[in-house]
Amino acid sequence: MSFLPKSTLRSVPLSKALSQISRRTLFTKKTPKVVTVEEAVSVVKDNDRVYLHGVAAFPRTLALGLAKRYKELKNVECIHIHIESPNPMCPLTATTEMADQFPVPPTLEEMKSAFFVNNFFVGPNQRAAVREGLSSYVPCFLSELPALMRKDITRPNVALLNVSPPNKHGYVSLGVEVCTAVAAVETADIVIAQINPNMPRTHGDGLININHFDYIVPDVDEKLPEHHTGAMTQADRDIGRIIAGLIDDGSTLQMGIGAIPNAVLSSLTNHKNLGVHTEMFQEGLIPLMEKGIITNRNKKFLPGKVVTSFVIGGQRLYDFIDDNPEISFVDVTVTNDPVVISKNPKVAAINAAIEVDITGQVCADSVGTRHISGVGGQVDFERGAALSEGGVPIICLPSTTKVKGNPNVVGESKIVSTLKLGAGVVTSRYHSHYIVTEYGYAYLHGKNLLQRARAMIDIAHPDHREELHKAAFERFKALV
Numbered sequence: 001m002s003f004l005p006k007s008t009l010r011s012v013p014l015s016k017a018l019s020q021i022s023r024r025t026l027f028t029k030k031t032p033k034v035v036t037v038e039e040a041v042s043v044v045k046d047n048d049r050v051y052l053h054g055v056a057a058f059p060r061t062l063a064l065g066l067a068k069r070y071k072e073l074k075n076v077e078c079i080h081i082h083i084e085s086p087n088p089m090c091p092l093t094a095t096t097e098m099a100d101q102f103p104v105p106p107t108l109e110e111m112k113s114a115f116f117v118n119n120f121f122v123g124p125n126q127r128a129a130v131r132e133g134l135s136s137y138v139p140c141f142l143s144e145l146p147a148l149m150r151k152d153i154t155r156p157n158v159a160l161l162n163v164s165p166p167n168k169h170g171y172v173s174l175g176v177e178v179c180t181a182v183a184a185v186e187t188a189d190i191v192i193a194q195i196n197p198n199m200p201r202t203h204g205d206g207l208i209n210i211n212h213f214d215y216i217v218p219d220v221d222e223k224l225p226e227h228h229t230g231a232m233t234q235a236d237r238d239i240g241r242i243i244a245g246l247i248d249d250g251s252t253l254q255m256g257i258g259a260i261p262n263a264v265l266s267s268l269t270n271h272k273n274l275g276v277h278t279e280m281f282q283e284g285l286i287p288l289m290e291k292g293i294i295t296n297r298n299k300k301f302l303p304g305k306v307v308t309s310f311v312i313g314g315q316r317l318y319d320f321i322d323d324n325p326e327i328s329f330v331d332v333t334v335t336n337d338p339v340v341i342s343k344n345p346k347v348a349a350i351n352a353a354i355e356v357d358i359t360g361q362v363c364a365d366s367v368g369t370r371h372i373s374g375v376g377g378q379v380d381f382e383r384g385a386a387l388s389e390g391g392v393p394i395i396c397l398p399s400t401t402k403v404k405g406n407p408n409v410v411g412e413s414k415i416v417s418t419l420k421l422g423a424g425v426v427t428s429r430y431h432s433h434y435i436v437t438e439y440g441y442a443y444l445h446g447k448n449l450l451q452r453a454r455a456m457i458d459i460a461h462p463d464h465r466e467e468l469h470k471a472a473f474e475r476f477k478a479l480v
Helices: 014-020 037-041 060-067 091-095 108-114 124-131 142-150 181-187 234-246 259-266 283-290 315-321 338-342 378-387 449-458 462-476
Strands: 049-052 076-080 115-119 135-137 158-163 171-173 190-195 207-209 215-217 252-255 306-308 327-329 347-352 355-357 392-396 434-437 440-443
Touching (some): 037 060, 037 190, 060 158, 060 190, 091 108, 091 124, 108 115, 115 124, 124 135, 142 181, 158 181, 234 347, 234 434, 252 259, 259 283, 259 347, 283 315, 338 347, 338 378, 347 378, 449 462
Parallel strands (some): 076 115, 115 135, 158 190, 190 215, 252 347, 306 327, 392 434
Antiparallel strands (some): 171 207, 434 440
């Protein structure tokens, strides 16, 4: 017997699958049933695939309601992108972190029998479960995730969503995550929404008429999880200044969340007429918008507007995006389409890595075989920036790992002769252009392997350069 849900193993020819889908559209209207949480989740059956709204929009109330049915259900597959809240249907989470949320704490075997979680991006709260084989990861570019649902490869039977209250016209908002949620709303057989007064009302693709849903659970007063970046190190600041020096006035920015992106943003205060087209909007962009540094006037796709597909941050960010027409939340099929991205001028795509080898291969999703994240939109934007006129595709990372409790001790080199055994190549050497550490940047595009090795060793930590030179000589039989 397979340990995966039967729905995971479905294999239908695409032409047949598409003809079988009775696709609803966002103009489909019906009268939704107003129900309790227990009534809503009772529609989930054995072997169903259930989509859960992702990132900060994770519907905790509905998810916990479904998880409490663990004794009744078998082989239910849960799918979601990165989530900021623990998933109570994840066997490991349910039996450790969240056992007190159940009337009778479940056993690991009971949860394994009832649920299996497939992640489209592995967040911190899913890493242990993936490592222990209680959850898994579906490798896929972020731009292609909606297509998996629309092509009936991962089409959900049930979608659980966390939405804003309806406005006077009856439209709710998908709020802080439109990335994959629009496709789930379009393709799921049954769509269930919890109405949450704390969900910001965002503009763009995520405005859905309440009569589009099958079931609604009203008055779910659920605070959104907040994510705050830790303090910047000196290396982060140095990397931020180097990257800022590569960005021209009038550029279009893409970046994630973290200390290095914050360092970049804090170094852009003298720039002019910047734009934002990104999969993820973060709090550090707000001061640049308030100061008029980000104007979006030079962008070709939705000029005058910030384009994003999801956000995560603190309450200041959630308040800023609420009913803000300057920020457009767009299906990730569009935001992360390299062709769409490339239409904007001078795209500066800034993405992080775990390690990079001396030929430019970028590992960003695992430490060896230990999976810790996913491909996300890194390749989408690195390619889009490369195609953009004046674009700057950037991969950034500190030169060494941190040594816990010993900040003055030099850690292992993140510039390596070869990637660790089992490490995932997220951005290939063929896509790599700029690699940045606190010691400068290496421009790799158009360079041969010897030139690449020399450039990469020059931005490694000085304590590791001799060892890298020796490894390069052994590999290429030539001095670099």
